[in-house]
Amino acid sequence: MSSSSTHSSVNEPEFQQAVNEIRSTLAPLFAKRPELENAFKVLMIPERIIQFRVTWEDDQGKCQVNNGFRVQFSSVLGPYKGGLRLHPSVNLSILKFLGFEQIFKNALTGLHMGGGKGGSDFDPKGKSDAEIRRFCFAFMRELSRHIGQDTDVPAGDIGVGGREVGFLFGAYKQIRNEWVGVLTGKGYDFGGSKIRPEATGYGCVYYAEEMLRVARGEDFKGKRVLISGAGNVAQFAALKVIELGGLVLSLSDSKGALVATGAEGLSVDFINQVAELKLKGGYLKDLSAPSGFKYVEGARPWQLVPNVDVALPSATQNELDKADAEALAKAGCGFVAEGANMPCTLEAIEVFEASRKAKGNKGTWYGPGKAANCGGVAVSGLEMAQNSSRIQWDEATVDKKLKDIMQTCFATCYETAQEFAAEGELPSLVSGGNIAGFLKVVEAAKAQGDVW
Structure with a gap:
């Protein structure tokens, strides 16, 4: 090369x-199979x-x-x-x-x-x-x-x-x-799929739910959850967290962040107001903050809430940096699952991974976006399947398939992480997800003569 x-x-x-x-994160794989580098x-x-x-x-x-x-x-x-x-x-x-x-x-x-x-x-x-x-x-x-x-x-x-x-x-x-x-995300009446708008947000929460279950035997009930963003991903992640019994403590957009000042979370009605606002091109600052919340101009939510269980960064790339990660770890955040593409900087990821190495399952467990937010493209794949068969599944069928895919995705990442973890080292979902995805692609590429 x-x-x-x-x-x-x-x-x-x-x-x-x-x-x-x-x-x-592929070093353990390359150590065993150097030809793949x-x-x-x-x-x-x-x-x-x-x-x-x-x-x-x-x-x-x-x-x-x-x-x-x-x-x-x-x-x-x-x-x-x-x-x-x-x-x-x-x-x-x-x-x-x-x-x-x-x-x-x-x-x-x-x-x-x-x-x-x-x-x-x-x-x-x-x-x-x-x-x-x-x-x-x-x-x-x-x-x-x-x-x-x-x-x-x-x-x-x-x-x-x-x-x-x-x-x-x-x-x-x-x-x-x-x-x-030829396109996915179409309207339902001309070939779209149920659950497509909700899929990335729902899927991220399903993935985080598996993190909670495997690491600590817990679920979302009573969990204090920070969410960034206010678009589709953030909205539907928030709605699913509320459905599962969690408390949504924040939303944000490019102008600022809405964060909790008390013990209550956002309501379904308020999330629906945000959805209507965003369809009109508005910003969170245009809404009156609900009781127990404040709007902070130009801010992101990560350093503004002192007690956090789960963080779901769902806005854009590089929105959560080292200082934010350190603040989350200090606030007791045990789980970070990315709803957006690459929202955490490399330095932030290093903070989360170091926290877990030092504290075990009481540290911060990080779920990378390529796994945690694959629910959107998964339902796009299900839409392709429905189009090819000229059929449409109902909402419950698609939601079940989505949850199954996210659970399988987590299991694949976790099992691969266990396989390649160094002796005495806790499995990393970053390494597991990257190695599992890369191996699947490279083995297919080798079989087809694209690499050798």
């Missing part, structure tokens, strides 16, 4: 962080990167232009699968980081899905429905050349919800003159 290939990501910090995080260098390079121009017309009739991307990272386990993100921050570093993580996340679901990611630096905020529709049709004119139900099946992500997926699906259908399950 040439040095130019291995160092091509030097100016892509988010991608390099993801690569370093995974590679740093070269395979990692192969798999960290995408199979294909597609970049294109998107020109669209605004409401004033003016021509606008944006960058469009699709990173098709790995197809050894199935069609490329991963979301489309519409946000001004979108660039190749972020999409490669997301796509690389997606490979192993999808592998941990046990479903036949490869890894990919895409999107554009288009900002849907402040745009009319007509402008968003015109952008989506322009974006799909090029993307449609590169995707298909057996090739690449995108989904939603930041900036791409049900409205955008509907426009994109309609554009693909017009361009290709075929109705196929």
Whole structure:
């Protein structure tokens, strides 16, 4: 492997962080099977990167232009699968980081899905429905050349919800003159799945529930839970925590954090208010804080509550740093499960892992995003299965399948962690998840002649 290939990501910090995080935990595997270290260098390079121009017309009739991307990272386990993100921050570093993580996340679901990611630096905020529709049709004119139900099946992500997926699906259908399950996250009436909007949040809580059960024989009843974010993942994680008897002590967004000052948690009614607010593009500061809560401008919740049992970071990458991790450990937080993609910095993860090594199961147990938040893509995979069979399952069926997938995912991570843990060392879910996902992908790649 040439040095130019291995160092091509030097100016892509988010991608390099993801690569370093995974590679740093694979040492026990490489010690037993050193030939796989070269395979990692192969798999960290995408199979294909597609970049294109998107020109669209605004409401004033003016021509606008944006960058469009699709990173098709790995197809050894199935069609490329991963979301489309519409946000001004979108660039190749972020999409490669997301796509690389997606490979192993999808592998941990046990479903036949490869890894990919895409999107554009288009900002849907402040745009009319007509402008968003015109952008989506322009974006799909090029993307449609590169995707298909057996090739690449995108989904939603930041900036791409049900409205955008509907426009994109309609554009693909017009361009290709075929109705196929080429996108997931569709409306239920035209091929979507029950539980899809809820899946990432529900799945994260199901994964954390397994952490509680295995580590301490406990459940969510009475647990004090910090949640960041206020979008779909955070909302549905909060609702599931409340359903399981836990207390939700926070939500947050880019403007600030809403945190508990007393012993009560947020109500279902308030979470529903937040959902309505976010559909209109509002911020938490626009709502009156409920009794026993305060809004803190420009803050994140991690250092604001002195007594915490569980933390579910569900906003965005690198939102929880070393100081936040130390504050959580001091507050007694025993479990961190990532609802977002790479929300904890490497330094924060090191704090959690060190806490558990020092205190055992009384320390902080960390569940990485590629495992803890794979519920969203898992239900996308179930949507693909339903589309292929031209059937739809009811809510209870999908929810049961989702819970089974998350329990199996946890068991896979935990058992692999036990297998590769050093003598006398507690199993790490970070190492277990990374090794299990990587092994599944690399063995398939070897069988197909992609690596040797």
